[in-house]
Amino acid sequence: MEKAKQRQLLKIIEKDCRLNVAEVAIMLDLEEPIVAAELKRLEENKIIAGYRALVNWDKVEDDWIEALVEVSMVPTGEDGYRKVAQQIKSYQEVESLFFISGGFDFIVLLQGRNIKDISRFISTNLASIPEVSGTRTHFLLDKYKEWGIDLTGNDNDPRMRVSP
Secondary structure, eight states: OOHHHHHHHHHHHHHOTTOOHHHHHHHHTOOHHHHHHHHHHHHHTTSSOOOOOOOOGGGTOSSOEEEEEEEEEOOOHHHHHHHHHHHHHTSTTEEEEEEOOSSOSEEEEEEESSHHHHHHHIIIIITTSTTEEEEEEEEOOOOSEETTEEOSOOOOOOSOOOOO
């Protein structure tokens, strides 16, 4: 599949992975077997790493909190960063982990039932890693947009409003 069509395919399923192969084929103006084969290849090569729904947990759970934790570590070289990343990503509370530039080395997205759970996790698990020299925690208070999706329930009609 040509690069431009592949990019279109990825954008389509990134926006709505519930579409079936027939719908995607129509959108791309391609035959279904071509789209199915390309999806399989992309999955096998981990270009498509998984499929998931975006759940607005604030509307489901009362006891639910997320935090972004900046983690700094003692410089130990590239292998040291990988070792620490392996350890951090192994915890089930860790939703996402990123190696970043700037004043910190990693940013971790944590999920828990309450502030105490998150704090306990940081002090017991993150801060106890010998290479970790510090953390800074930011609790998410409200979400307005995630993965490009408006979570506020506002009308997304792009047309100009006209009033009488």
